[in-house]
Amino acid sequence: MQSSSPMDPSTLRIPGNEQADQLAKCGAQEEQPSNSIHYQEKTTFIKTGLKPRQEKDAYHLLDRPGQVALARLPSGHNRLNVHMHRKLKTVPSTTCPCGEEDQTTEHVLQRCNRHEPERIAQWPSATPLHQKLYGGLGDLKSFHIYVCSFIFDTNSC
Numbered sequence: 001m002q003s004s005s006p007m008d009p010s011t012l013r014i015p016g017n018e019q020a021d022q023l024a025k026c027g028a029q030e031e032q033p034s035n036s037i038h039y040q041e042k043t044t045f046i047k048t049g050l051k052p053r054q055e056k057d058a059y060h061l062l063d064r065p066g067q068v069a070l071a072r073l074p075s076g077h078n079r080l081n082v083h084m085h086r087k088l089k090t091v092p093s094t095t096c097p098c099g100e101e102d103q104t105t106e107h108v109l110q111r112c113n114r115h116e117p118e119r120i121a122q123w124p125s126a127t128p129l130h131q132k133l134y135g136g137l138g139d140l141k142s143f144h145i146y147v148c149s150f151i152f153d154t155n156s157c
Contacts, residue, residue: 058137066144073105073147074133080108109133109146122146
């Protein structure tokens with residue numbers, strides 16, 4: 001027994017309703033595509049879609065080469081001698097070309113005499129390493145300009 005209400009479209013005799021119902025029944029009888037998305041993935045998609053868009057942080061406001069440089073230096077996967085010697089064996093030693101100590105991220109960003117003019121141009125006053133690597137947009141842009149001035153080919157920055 002079917003019950004119908006005054007608001008049920010099938011009782012309103014709207015042209016095309018019966019044809020739409022027939023097509024829906026035919027479609028339901030056909031083989032349905034496999035849905036490999038799990039419940040947790042579905043809820044993640046829904047929650048992500050419902051969240052208000054947040055403003056980008058300073059890192060995401062940098063261009064791609066700036067993001068790459070910023071990710072590589074702190075992680076140690078970079079073109080500095082410590083990585084190039086220990087991991088890739090492509091340079092004879094870990095020593096910085098200045099000859100003072102190993103060429104590490106901290107040495108290059110904080111103490112290397114060879115890059116002092118570039119460092120002073122970007123950071124006129126003493127700036128902690130953490131601020132250079134994780135500071136605001138201004139700090140990160142200074143970092144990017146500084147790094148591009150000597151570590152990477154300036155055409156790629």
